[in-house]
Amino acid sequence: MRAIxxxxxxxxxxxxxxxxxxxxxxxxxxxxxxxxxxxxxxxSKGAPNEIPLSKLKVILKGEQQRWKDGTKIxxxxxxxxTGIGEDMAKRIFGMTAKELNKYFLxxxxxxxxxxxxxxxxxxxxxxxxxxxxxxxxxxxxKNASGTTISVDGKKAI
Amino acid sequence: MRIKLLSLIFISCFLNLSxxxxxxxxxxxxxxxxxxxxxxxxxxxxxxxxxxxxxxxxLSDKISFLGESVLKYSPTSPTKFDISLERAIFKYNYFKNxxxxxxxxxxxxxxxxxxxxxxxxxxxxxxxxxxxxxxIISLHTTGFGLSGQDLGNLKxxxxxxVGNGLGSTDLADNNAEKCYVFALNFKPIDGLxxxxxxxxxxxxxxxxxxxxxxxxxxxxxxxxxxxxIAYFKKKIEFLAExxxxxxxxxxxxxxxxxxxxxYFGFRIKDAFVPYVRYDNVDYQKGEMYFTGVNTEMFxxxxxxxxxxxxxxxxEYQYKKAGTTNLIFTNNxxxxxxxxx
Numbered sequence: 001m002r003a004i005x006x007x008x009x010x011x012x013x014x015x016x017x018x019x020x021x022x023x024x025x026x027x028x029x030x031x032x033x034x035x036x037x038x039x040x041x042x043x044s045k046g047a048p049n050e051i052p053l054s055k056l057k058v059i060l061k062g063e064q065q066r067w068k069d070g071t072k073i074x075x076x077x078x079x080x081x082t083g084i085g086e087d088m089a090k091r092i093f094g095m096t097a098k099e100l101n102k103y104f105l106x107x108x109x110x111x112x113x114x115x116x117x118x119x120x121x122x123x124x125x126x127x128x129x130x131x132x133x134x135x136x137x138x139x140x141x142k143n144a145s146g147t148t149i150s151v152d153g154k155k156a157i
Numbered sequence: 158m159r160i161k162l163l164s165l166i167f168i169s170c171f172l173n174l175s176x177x178x179x180x181x182x183x184x185x186x187x188x189x190x191x192x193x194x195x196x197x198x199x200x201x202x203x204x205x206x207x208x209x210x211x212x213x214x215x216l217s218d219k220i221s222f223l224g225e226s227v228l229k230y231s232p233t234s235p236t237k238f239d240i241s242l243e244r245a246i247f248k249y250n251y252f253k254n255x256x257x258x259x260x261x262x263x264x265x266x267x268x269x270x271x272x273x274x275x276x277x278x279x280x281x282x283x284x285x286x287x288x289x290x291x292x293i294i295s296l297h298t299t300g301f302g303l304s305g306q307d308l309g310n311l312k313x314x315x316x317x318x319v320g321n322g323l324g325s326t327d328l329a330d331n332n333a334e335k336c337y338v339f340a341l342n343f344k345p346i347d348g349l350x351x352x353x354x355x356x357x358x359x360x361x362x363x364x365x366x367x368x369x370x371x372x373x374x375x376x377x378x379x380x381x382x383x384x385x386i387a388y389f390k391k392k393i394e395f396l397a398e399x400x401x402x403x404x405x406x407x408x409x410x411x412x413x414x415x416x417x418x419x420y421f422g423f424r425i426k427d428a429f430v431p432y433v434r435y436d437n438v439d440y441q442k443g444e445m446y447f448t449g450v451n452t453e454m455f456x457x458x459x460x461x462x463x464x465x466x467x468x469x470x471x472e473y474q475y476k477k478a479g480t481t482n483l484i485f486t487n488n489x490x491x492x493x494x495x496x497x
Contacts (some may be wrong), residue, residue, distance in 0.1 A: 036170060044487075058307075059445065063254075063306075063307040063312065064253075065250060065253065065254050066253055066254075066308070068251075072218050072219075072250075096427070097461070098427075098464055098465045099391075099465075101465040101466075102465040104183070105465065105496065106272075106279055108183065108185075108187070108213055108271055109211060109274060109276055109279070110271070110274070111223045111244075111246060111248065112306060114181070114213070114215050115183045123402075152490065
């Protein structure tokens with residue numbers, strides 16, 4: 001009898017959760033705040049030339065640990081206190097800077113992913129991506145250098 | 158000359174290795190302080206919680222380490238503080254999102270134990286649910302196993318583990334029997350995680366529980382079955398977990414304990430989350446292994462997230478414990494939790 005009560009509680013909870021969902025909307029980018037938009041820059045080893053946005057989100061959230069060739073994926077970003085970092089949090093992750101920082105802190109704390117590298121300057125970020133195999137990062141499109149990949153067919157996002 | 162050269166090579170290799178490791182080693186910490194007012198004793202208490210030091214290190218492309226140690230109050234220690242190693246995990250990423258791990262882990266029995274660990278900053282409420290406080294679940298397991306995460310479109314995660322089991326120390330098992338953990342979860346949509354787990358153990362010998370209690374146990378076959386639903390999105394936070402624990406002995410047969418809690422929070426204006434939680438622990442008459450009492454607890458509170466490293470919680474708890482002689486307690490808490 002008690003088991004039924006508890007199982008019912010779980011089921012009711014699930015129904016409550018499902019009933020709270022907003023209707024699904026197509027994935028697309030909000031208007032960029034950074035002039036010229038953002039670009040996804042990768043190290044030449046591991047990453048593909050083109051990637052859909054849904055897959056990019058999976059990778060940048062640390063949910064995929066390796067590229068197809070087995071190279072470990074390393075994440076490198078501008079700090080969320082910078083305009084590029086804030087824009088990236090909002091437009092790619094759909095989070096505020098605070099939410100994104102907490103998300104990464106929690107994931108690392110849970111042992112789910114390695115800590116991403118954060119930078120103050122685009123120059124340092126681009127240098128890091130170039131020198132570390134399997135690294136992927138986000139910079140401004142106008143300052144992007146090295147290997148940039150297309151997201152949903154676009155270089156500037 | 159040759160010795161000097163060898164020393165130079167050794168030192169440069171060491172420095173190079175140190176630089177590489179340092180580059181990928183992250184040290185973080187969490188701490189909480191607070192105050193509570195006990196209405197029954199009419200007493201205001203100031204509390205220092207746990208100082209949690211947390212280290213992660215990528216030792217190579219495939220091997221990583223995670224360590225979590227806690228400094229906390231201990232009435233039995235001469236200094237009144239103890240250092241406790243809560244997690245020490247070596248992980249080998251052998252294929253895509255699949256890992257082999259070994260060490261001391263928070264047993265992947267339920268969402269709370271698998272997610273929040275000792276970081277009060279992440280707790281949605283001031284403290285853990287009652288099923289933790291009454292030692293219903295095995296908090297830690299030392300052993301080895303396989304785990305996977307975010308597999309396929311359903312983002313399936315799993316843990317299969319063999320460990321020393323309840324009553325063991327970090328150095329040795331207290332009996333010949335091992336414990337087995339099987340846990341499965343999946344995230345069908347963003348923010349939602351559904352999970353279930355089975356924990357099997359044969360308990361025999363002297364058992365120290367997480368709260369410092371000690372008891373002598375003879376041949377208890379324990380089966381702990383848990384389920385959880387967690388949904389955390391921008392506005393709504395929902396977490397419900399239930400465990401059914403069956404303790405079987407030759408003398409009194411099978412006794413079943415049920416423990417569950419449900420949490421609901423609703424975010425207002427980005428930083429404020431009013432919340433409620435309901436806890437229930439229900440022991441079957443004649444239960445011998447667990448020493449707690451039937452408990453119901455109602456919690457209502459407000460969480461203020463100042464930034465991603467600072468949280469303040471105000472919380473009121475009403476607890477009803479016992480079977481025939483019920484004890485009612487009221488407590489008001491303020492907690493200040495930070496990460497650094």
